Amino acid sequence: xxxxxxxxxxxxxxxxxxxxxxxxxxxxxxxxxxxxxxxNPYDPMQIDIMNxxxxxxxxxxxxxxxxxxTDAQGRGVLSTVMYGMGISLMIGVGAVMVQAFLGxxxxxLAGYYGGWIDSFxxxxxxxxxxxxxxxxxxxxxAIFQAAFGPGTxxxxxxxxxxxxxxxxxxxxxxRTVRANVLVEKKKEYVDAARLTGMPARRIMLRHxxxxxxxxxxxxxxxxxxxxIVSEAALSFLGLGMPVNRPSLGSLIRxxxxxIFSGQWWITTIPAIVLxxxxxxxxxxxxxxxxxxxxxxxxxx
Amino acid sequence: xxxxxxxNLEVSFGKHQALRGVSFTxxxxxRLGIVGESGAGKSMAAFAVINLISEPGRISGGxxxxxxxxxxxxxxxxxxxxxxxxxxxxxxxxMMTLNPVLTIGTQMVETLQAHREISxxxxxRIAIEKLDxxxxxxxxxxxxxxxxxxxxxxxxxxxxxxxxxCDPEIIIADEPTTALDVTIQxxxxxxxxxxxxxxxxxxxxxxxxLAVVSESCQRLAVMYAGKVIEEGAVNAIxxxxxxxxxxxxxxxxxxxxxRGGLLTQIRGTMPGISELPEGCAFHPRCDFxxxxxxxxxxxxxxxxxxxxxxxxxxxxxxxx
Amino acid sequence: xxxxxxxxxRLFQAIIVMLxxxxxxxxxxxxxxxxxxxxxxxxxxxxxxxxxxxxxxxxDPFFTQFARFIGNAVQGDLGTSYFFKKPALEVILxxxxxxxxxxxxxxxxxxxxxxxxxxYAALHPKSWGARLIMSASIVGISVxxxxxxxxxxxxFSVNLGWLPSFGRGDTVxxxxxxxxxxxxxxxxxxxxxPAISLASIMLPLFIRLIRAEMMETxxxxxxxxxxxxxxxSKRVWLTHAFRNTLLPVITVGGVQxxxxxxxxxxTETVFQWPGMGFLFLEAINRVDTPLIIAYIIIVGLIxxxxxxxxxxxxxxxxxxxxxxxxAA
Numbered sequence: 001x002x003x004x005x006x007x008x009x010x011x012x013x014x015x016x017x018x019x020x021x022x023x024x025x026x027x028x029x030x031x032x033x034x035x036x037x038x039x040n041p042y043d044p045m046q047i048d049i050m051n052x053x054x055x056x057x058x059x060x061x062x063x064x065x066x067x068x069x070t071d072a073q074g075r076g077v078l079s080t081v082m083y084g085m086g087i088s089l090m091i092g093v094g095a096v097m098v099q100a101f102l103g104x105x106x107x108x109l110a111g112y113y114g115g116w117i118d119s120f121x122x123x124x125x126x127x128x129x130x131x132x133x134x135x136x137x138x139x140x141x142a143i144f145q146a147a148f149g150p151g152t153x154x155x156x157x158x159x160x161x162x163x164x165x166x167x168x169x170x171x172x173x174x175r176t177v178r179a180n181v182l183v184e185k186k187k188e189y190v191d192a193a194r195l196t197g198m199p200a201r202r203i204m205l206r207h208x209x210x211x212x213x214x215x216x217x218x219x220x221x222x223x224x225x226x227x228i229v230s231e232a233a234l235s236f237l238g239l240g241m242p243v244n245r246p247s248l249g250s251l252i253r254x255x256x257x258x259i260f261s262g263q264w265w266i267t268t269i270p271a272i273v274l275x276x277x278x279x280x281x282x283x284x285x286x287x288x289x290x291x292x293x294x295x296x297x298x299x300x
Numbered sequence: 301x302x303x304x305x306x307x308n309l310e311v312s313f314g315k316h317q318a319l320r321g322v323s324f325t326x327x328x329x330x331r332l333g334i335v336g337e338s339g340a341g342k343s344m345a346a347f348a349v350i351n352l353i354s355e356p357g358r359i360s361g362g363x364x365x366x367x368x369x370x371x372x373x374x375x376x377x378x379x380x381x382x383x384x385x386x387x388x389x390x391x392x393x394x395m396m397t398l399n400p401v402l403t404i405g406t407q408m409v410e411t412l413q414a415h416r417e418i419s420x421x422x423x424x425r426i427a428i429e430k431l432d433x434x435x436x437x438x439x440x441x442x443x444x445x446x447x448x449x450x451x452x453x454x455x456x457x458x459x460x461x462x463x464x465x466c467d468p469e470i471i472i473a474d475e476p477t478t479a480l481d482v483t484i485q486x487x488x489x490x491x492x493x494x495x496x497x498x499x500x501x502x503x504x505x506x507x508x509x510l511a512v513v514s515e516s517c518q519r520l521a522v523m524y525a526g527k528v529i530e531e532g533a534v535n536a537i538x539x540x541x542x543x544x545x546x547x548x549x550x551x552x553x554x555x556x557x558x559r560g561g562l563l564t565q566i567r568g569t570m571p572g573i574s575e576l577p578e579g580c581a582f583h584p585r586c587d588f589x590x591x592x593x594x595x596x597x598x599x600x601x602x603x604x605x606x607x608x609x610x611x612x613x614x615x616x617x618x619x620x
Numbered sequence: 621x622x623x624x625x626x627x628x629x630r631l632f633q634a635i636i637v638m639l640x641x642x643x644x645x646x647x648x649x650x651x652x653x654x655x656x657x658x659x660x661x662x663x664x665x666x667x668x669x670x671x672x673x674x675x676x677x678x679x680d681p682f683f684t685q686f687a688r689f690i691g692n693a694v695q696g697d698l699g700t701s702y703f704f705k706k707p708a709l710e711v712i713l714x715x716x717x718x719x720x721x722x723x724x725x726x727x728x729x730x731x732x733x734x735x736x737x738x739x740y741a742a743l744h745p746k747s748w749g750a751r752l753i754m755s756a757s758i759v760g761i762s763v764x765x766x767x768x769x770x771x772x773x774x775x776f777s778v779n780l781g782w783l784p785s786f787g788r789g790d791t792v793x794x795x796x797x798x799x800x801x802x803x804x805x806x807x808x809x810x811x812x813x814p815a816i817s818l819a820s821i822m823l824p825l826f827i828r829l830i831r832a833e834m835m836e837t838x839x840x841x842x843x844x845x846x847x848x849x850x851x852x853s854k855r856v857w858l859t860h861a862f863r864n865t866l867l868p869v870i871t872v873g874g875v876q877x878x879x880x881x882x883x884x885x886x887t888e889t890v891f892q893w894p895g896m897g898f899l900f901l902e903a904i905n906r907v908d909t910p911l912i913i914a915y916i917i918i919v920g921l922i923x924x925x926x927x928x929x930x931x932x933x934x935x936x937x938x939x940x941x942x943x944x945x946x947a948a
Contacts, residue, residue: 382850399863
């Protein structure tokens with residue numbers, strides 16, 4: 001499919017346009033948060049505990065200064081959500097980069113060398129896929145937290161989340177890349193290169209990487225959404241980002257107890273933003289998959 | 301009145317026409333061969349007869365008269381009663397035709413029970429009888445086998461046995477031997493002819509092999525780019541083909557040529573359904589084409605013993 | 621294929637996986653927290669501690685300690701919970717029925733809803749019903765399980781006050797000591813919201829999976845042949861198409877059911893459901909190492925058992941399939 005066909009199909013699909021605009025808006029809000037957010041929630045000077053638990057401005061008692069109200073510490077919900085979304089996105093994208101790096105490397109190794117390396121890596125992938133990512137991440141983070149103690153852990157949480165979610169999900173990439181290498185390996189030029197003593201490896205890479213771009217792009221889109229969900233879940237359990245540097249998941253966690261006493265906005269606003277963020281990525285991912293229709297690896 | 305009369309049948313996929321007019325007739329007990337290159341629409345014509353075109357394709361014109369009714373417009377339940385019971389079908393690849401998770405027996409009994417009020421024991425008896433008829437060894441044991449336990453040739457015999465279960469009046473065989481080993485092809489073909497002769501069953505044989513048709517059928521329809529372009533008695537067409545395309549096909553047959561003569565290929569390739577030329581679809585490859593061929597789509601019309609869709613038909617005799 | 625060979629191979633695999641998990645468990649035990657301090661507190665002198673360490677075998681070589689750990693584990697001794705002062709295994713197994721019933725209820729919901737919805741969406745892909753199902757499923761996938769849980773509580777407990785938001789309610793004790801919530805109205809009403817939340821994560825996945833696989837089988841030659849045989853549509857859809865759809869659904873779906881265990885941690889936390897997941901999270905916060913290890917080992921065991929059962933069912937449904945891993 002040419003670039004022109006691709007964009008033509010995009011602009012004919014209102015669902016895709018909607019999802020892309022939504023995602024773009026959310027990402028811009030997160031990226032530009034330091035410049036456009038009404039408050040810096042990390043700056044104690046800007047936070048006044050007297051402002052805590054204010055409702056959104058359209059409710060009685062709300063103040064125009066805090067459009068979506070404030071949380072228990074007096075931080076504006078709009079500002080915390082904008083900053084929090086940035087952290088969620090950073091972890092999501094970071095984790096997927098780790099996944100892609102590990103997966104592509106292992107996939108190339110398994111496909112190219114075959115033999116026991118292939119069997120070992122693919123067996124490992126099977127086992128890893130059969131264990132739930134979330135389970136592995138919960139256990140790993142729980143151990144880290146217990147080992148480091150909560151204080152040290154909090155300062156490392158961002159990296160731990162990226163690493164753990166990244167390491168737990170490489171098999172998807174590895175299988176796709178490996179399948180592609182196996183297809184390439186059967187082609188004549190590889191034999192020809194071998195016979196003439198040329199380095200087949202480099203030539204193969206040059207063929208394989210463009211071939212796998214489409215499936216990897218589709219996988220990556222969905223994986224970013226999954227990583228953000230995983231991060232939110234882990235933070236919600238208290239194993240992720242700390243309250244003083246919250247992601248969307250930690251914001252929902254800290255607001256949870258307030259839904260029983262009527263301060264719904266503290267948890268609902270970040271929850272809605274989280275759902276919109278994941279939904280827009282998933283919609284785009286679905287659209288990409290249907291449009292580009294790559295051969296994705298299916299189990300068995 | 302013929303048993304089956306297909307008249308100007310059309311099938312469309314979106315805005316493209318895959319079948320642009322398929323016409324032929326079949327008398328009771330008669331065998332008709334439909335011949336054409338791959339992509340000519342032979343298989344689609346076969347499926348269109350029993351109105352089994354997969355989405356998003358659909359029959360967009362014409363009729364299939366069978367026993368006084370039009371199968372192209374029959375309500376689904378009436379159509380179901382015809383399929384498998386009065387008109388049965390054999391598919392091309394026996395490896396794909398049988399359901400891998402059901403036993404041969406299940407797939408036979410369900411067919412009988414879909415069309416007859418019949419007990420399992422009685423259905424089983426008939427099924428084994430038909431398996432014997434198509435020379436499946438140890439039929440009783442095979443009844444409980446799964447498809448993957450059988451060879452390709454044996455599977456095609458089972459498929460034939462399934463098609464015979466309800467003693468149909470017509471059997472449609474869509475390239476029944478293409479997917480088989482060369483050694484088995486003749487066997488299966490001979491079996492089909494014998495069954496037709498023994499039971500008085502009619503057959504529509506879809507094939508790309510004109511030689512097979514000349515040995516096994518009484519009638520012949522030649523298809524090109526979704527259209528029947530010549531139709532009639534096999535002997536008449538083979539002796540005096542009227543359409544330039546038919547003529548080209550016959551000239552390409554080794555056995556039709558005198559020893560030492562040149563085998564002539566038709567130049568060019570058949571266009572796909574989305575790239576059909578104006579006028580007669582064959583004109584870019586035709587040695588006789590003139591300006592008229594580029595504008596008018598020729599209709600099938602009687603000429604001697606056969607029907608031909610070519611504006612030059614009848615005038616070509618001398619130039620063979 | 622031989623069932624016995626398959627079982628032996630599977631058992632072998634299971635042992636390896638369990639061994640790996642035990643190594644993880646053991647390294648947690650030897651590196652995390654000080655069992656001595658938990659036992660005697662800070663007030664004991666260094667000399668007395670050393671004696672105690674010797675008595676407890678904490679000064680033994682690594683391998684001796686690991687062998688002892690495995691030996692004890694095989695005999696069902698996974699250590700004593702620091703907090704509950706009871707055998708960790710016993711503490712966990714006490715909570716097992718609550719988690720099991722939650723997963724069971726969610727699984728039943730998933731299957732009874734996803735099969736008809738998936739089949740319907742596959743057979744009438746352009747209908748409004750199918751579009752609605754597919755749109756709802758993508759929204760469903762995008763709502764994390766803990767948010768579903770929070771929304772359900774906000775609507776049905778806080779606003780409407782129809783259903784309880786935490787705990788298991790009244791349970792009935794079965795003769796073999798199993799506390800079930802299925803047999804009392806109160807227990808069932810407590811089960812509804814947690815089970816819906818847990819099901820909500822897998823339901824959309826299953827619907828999409830069943831739909832995609834069913835649409836693929838509907839395009840196969842054998843389904844076309846079934847139509848050509850003049851079978852009734854119900855027979856073609858259910859016996860021919862759906863039977864073959866089941867195979868991939870079992871492999872993918874079976875494993876997914878195993879991963880529901882992970883999601884119980886989230887659901888149980890939100891609903892304060894007294895199950896293994898809630899217990900595990902408490903154990904983490906209390907650094908109750910033996911309990912953490914016991915949980916990891918039990919969950920590992922559950923994964924292994926579920927995967928084996930899934931493979932077994934797969935083989936029983938698919939006559940063509942040699943048992944995975946049993947091939948020559």
